[in-house]
Amino acid sequence: MSKKRSIEEINDKIRKGKAVVLTAEQVSAMGKEMTPGEVMSRVDVVTTATFGPMCSSGVFINFGHSSPPMRMERLTLNNVPAYGGIAAVDAYLGATETAMPHDTYGGAHVIEDLIAGKDVLLQATGKGTDCYPRTEIKTLVNKNSVNEFIMFNPRNAYQNYNVAVNSTTKIKFTYMGTLLPSFGNANFSTSGELSPLLNDPEMRTIGIGTRIFMGGTTGYVAWNGTQFNTGKPLNENGIPVGNAATLSLIGDAKLMSTRFIRAAYFEKYGVSMYVGIGIPIPVIDEDIASRVLIRNSQIETNIIDYGSGNFEVLGRIDYEKLFSGKITLKGKKIRTAPLSSVKVAREIADLLKKEVAEGRFILTEPVALFPKTTGLNKLEIRI
């Protein structure tokens, strides 16, 4: 009978400072010599991490009431529009928002400034009501002056992602970075064997309520992420090929650090935000042990032509080759480059490992697991 261990047993060991915690890279390196059974008996928790650009991110802010009070209907922060279509002084600021289409300063930069403790210019207008008589306001706010500053990211931590190339004769500026013409480079964006959802691909230990590392503090998985897709084909190692599952995350932005939340601008595409995420995976059975042993050579994704406009799949490649710096496509050697920072992801995995090993980070049983069969709807143009 195969061995099993509950999250509560693991937590008991964590509380006593006796849990054996390794990073996903350390475990993957062991995989060459050890069986899942051996890993199961020796390792309690594996820490995973990623630090990549995640556009579907943003913050809820409650500014507090002025006197007399106002219902902020249209508002900006450092001139970047925020959404005020909720209660009086609540707003949502999206990471990719900009005042003008080609601005290089946007929502993510405001969020980074607020996390850094800087003052930000708030300007708002409202029609004025009997209960909220004020019609306009202009003042400075910072993370200490506001009530709540909550990061809520609808789609983070993609399970896998495409490799982007450009077949055309023109340089292309995309959310996958600069793509040189005639297959001049190939860009990819995951932390490979260190990436959270590639170490628990069926999400048996990650679900709603899972406690995680988010942007430098503790966060939680709120829901499955948007565009959550379990319908992607799996490779022989059980890894979805291409972008599949995602996570919706929530955490207290007041406690986050600009080391792990960084604003970004992609030329001619726009603003995005690097989000640092770390997820501990409890080794509850041999199946999970076999999953965390996954190596870059066993994780594959699709090479997609981002130049032609029809996003044609040109081939499949593994991450060991992508991380080597060169791949071969159509008989040509192509330089590869990551967009996701493995260096910072390693830092997060190490930090989380220390937190768990020293008893400060207790693991959670998911409150509910994610749907098992989901696909994506297309947007039909019906009028």
Place this chain on the structure above:
Amino acid sequence: MTSRRFVLTFPPDATGEPITYNLIKKYDIMVNIVKADVSPGQIGHLVMEMTAPGKVLKEGMEYIRQQNVECEPIDKKIHYKKDLCIHCGACSAVCFPGALTMGRHTAELTFDAEKCVVCELCLKSCPLNLFSIDIG
């Protein structure tokens, strides 16, 4: 005699004119190719040092530009704010001379200023805007 380094950028539909041959034969310019990345049908780059009297160098540059090939002298330097770098690697994607490279095991970005030809592609490729031109 003057020696200067230049970056030549060939369009995908370059005529195939033997530019370096003509620089040597017709203009008597000493040409030293530092780095070449030129293939038919693709944007190509050639980094070379040209040595000749100043007036001849100007004529050589003029000749190159007449062939629809960009010719930019390398007088500028790239400044890189290393302390703010997150080592994502986006800049290494476009650095054809190999000045910006990612360590296979360290996952760290290294900038070798000696190899930089100031093509400026990294300026647009860095999502954190950490590169700038230092005119000296």
